Amino acid sequence: MSRPHIPEKLKRRVLIEAGHRCAIPKCRYPHVVIHHIIPWAKCKEHKYKNLIALCPNCHARADKGEIDRKSLRIYKVNLSYAHDKFSRLEVDILFILYKEPGSSSLQFPSFMMILINRILDAEYIDVKRPQSSVEISGMNMSPVYLFLTNKGREYIDSLETDQRN
Numbered sequence: 001m002s003r004p005h006i007p008e009k010l011k012r013r014v015l016i017e018a019g020h021r022c023a024i025p026k027c028r029y030p031h032v033v034i035h036h037i038i039p040w041a042k043c044k045e046h047k048y049k050n051l052i053a054l055c056p057n058c059h060a061r062a063d064k065g066e067i068d069r070k071s072l073r074i075y076k077v078n079l080s081y082a083h084d085k086f087s088r089l090e091v092d093i094l095f096i097l098y099k100e101p102g103s104s105s106l107q108f109p110s111f112m113m114i115l116i117n118r119i120l121d122a123e124y125i126d127v128k129r130p131q132s133s134v135e136i137s138g139m140n141m142s143p144v145y146l147f148l149t150n151k152g153r154e155y156i157d158s159l160e161t162d163q164r165n
């Protein structure tokens, strides 16, 4: 079976995931190739979960097993938390709400809402504000309640799937 090209759309997704740089954190070399975590010879398919952008040097080291598959998978999962997406705090909030059953919410101080702006913009969480607010020196001290939206749940689901495969 001859090896088909990786579809452009899939290739772009893998490159964007790594910011068009080697996915190995301290390397980050700008010239990259698409590496199959489980070798092509074995899997005979191009699947997003199995692809990672590596520089030619790290690619060769991965082929030799100097960088093993488990490490590559961890590097890949880490990419989904990195690169100007969400802060660690935002990801933590999503995971806390995800793990709690059903209608649970998380209290969060109003005046710190700016720290979770990106998960709000992405509509991954809903906010319920109290009817009356308490202000101290012009700062809103009332807590708001955060809820995970369906969109947020789907996002975490997609991360969890990436980790499993």
Ligand SMILES: [Zn+2]
Pocket (backbone or CB within 6 Å): 022, 023, 024, 027, 028, 029, 054, 055, 056, 057, 058, 059
């Ligand atoms: Zn590299």
